[in-house]
Amino acid sequence: METTLSFGNYPKQSNQNLIKYFWYNDLQNIGEIKGDILPYGLGKSYGDSCLIDGGTLLDISGINKFINYDEETGILTCYAGATLADCIDFLLPRGRFLPVTPGTKYVTLGGAIANDVHGKNHHKAGTFGCHVTELELLRSDGTLLQCSKTINSELFAATIGGLGLTGIITKVSFQTVECPGPIIESESIKFRTFEEFFDITQNSENYNYTVAWVDTSVPGRGLYNRGNFAPKSRQKPYKSTNGKMLPFPLNMELINPLTVKAFNTLYYNKQLSRIKKADVSFEPFFYPLDAVDGWNKAYGKKGFVQYQFVIPFDNYINVLKEIFNLITRSKLSSFLTVLKTFGNIKSPGMMSFPREGVTLAIDFKMIGDALLKILDESDNIVNSVGGVVYPCKDARMSPENFKAFYPQWTDFAKYIDPKFSSSFWKRVTKE
């Protein structure tokens, strides 16, 4: 099978089967499938954590029905293939919203938990896993386990951020939050240095949602976006855009150092004043890239890697500068670079990536060994200051660095279902 099963389209893997499921009822007997298996959702993981070379992917995105909504508690229960977009369509007209949302609404609930995704409100709400009240796990021996902070709590902790390795997440209950409507009062502030970024961060305590875009061609400058849902008086009715996306023109390779530099310069200068305030819909605010289906194709056939790490606050500006130096010295450029601070709310997930500090996410077009070498160097810097790299975006970190980032991996391994594995897991646990 020709594979574009991961979002970054790197590494390529053709030696795997994919079975599509549409009903919960059809998941019996997964233990009888030959070889390794791995649950699969919408394939938004960038690297190889959603792939299983030589095995079978169980695509559960079709098992997406809603099961229950408790109006009193605001807890929504769905099969794990339901997407965040499906949940938003349901919640917003009821004056509710997701407790945490990543940068795309086209991910399944199962995927959101398996990668313990975070969003612009990490400093206020933690990760998605913090709001999961209960989940059901199907193991390959056919057992169904209800897991929560109090029941099967260790398996619950292993499954949140567990990269789909502990079994199939079949059902999910999570706490939704109050929301006045689809409009966000947003503010975009230009900064010219990491020091300015630091100052704005300090002064953004009243904002639930914060994130910054940075220009890799002029390190340190960027746009700081922050916002809150606007008060009721300024809200508008919600109209769903679920599934309504412009298709990306097929296989056009648009991203090269020249277009990246031009884009970055234009993007930074699109705003003339230092501060721009506007009421915007939550969709461009949270999901600017969801408007175009398959934008990842702009990186061309070789694909791209996304690199995200978090480092502790101590001395972070110097560490960022060091890493940016490494990048600019090697003439790499990045189309989308995102900088954000994580708060101190701890996720129940044993292998969760987010932790207190500063996180940077960078896209690199796959250009081969030169890139891989620089990212290894960057890993070493991250490791030396006690930071970690994000598995769900990874396609290349070394086993040594993975084991240093996540020393708890040996404990976690005890909870992995014996039939489950992934290309990522095989790669990073290699002796």
Place this chain on the structure above:
Amino acid sequence: MKTVLIYGATSAIAQATAVNFALDKWKLLLVAKNENKLNDLANDLKTRYSADVSTFYFDAIDDATYQKSFDEALANAGAIDAVLIAHGTLPDQEKIASNLDAINREIVANGVSVVNLATIAANYFEPLGKGMIAVISSVAGDRGRQSNYIYGAAKGFVSTYFQGLRNRMFHKGVSVLTIKPGFVDTPMTSHVPKNFLFASYPAVGKKIFEAMKAGKSGVIYVPGFWRLIMCIVKSVPESLFMKLKM
């Protein structure tokens, strides 16, 4: 509140149609073989759309369940305004081509059972002088092709039966609608490579709902361009058609 009875409710097209009926506040009587799937579907419609849903069992290859399921649904709702017969299977033509039992099963599942249910519905609506009987037939029934002719034959049988039924019911005030979807991207066709001719099932479900709500009698192709395609396919002389690989 109006009531719609849907056979084969767990099929993707039927589900998409049911969502539209639920949004329009119809009471839903859903009939299918697999009760676990039916319960999942009913819960989803209740949770998402606050729909009024009841579910009933029937098996397309068990004729004892045809009248029984209709009677149970009618007893539950008191009255029925519209019936959609949407169940079906898409067999692997090559596998069943020489197997009598398999062919008979497919003909019953896709043809005989459909005609039985339509007759039961007609018996109910005729004395009332109103009602709607809709069926999901297929463009495959318009002309037999080597790749798909058992399924096609059953659908052709259904289409011809519905022509006659429509003609008869026209004089009784009952609408009879034959729906002929082209290729639709559903679980039933998940093993088939997709091309630009494939429509999405939510779009097809919406069209079916709109035609049923409007009380349309006749034949609709969904999407509409299939009428033209099938007009061309049907006009190819048999002497030439038999030589084609379709």
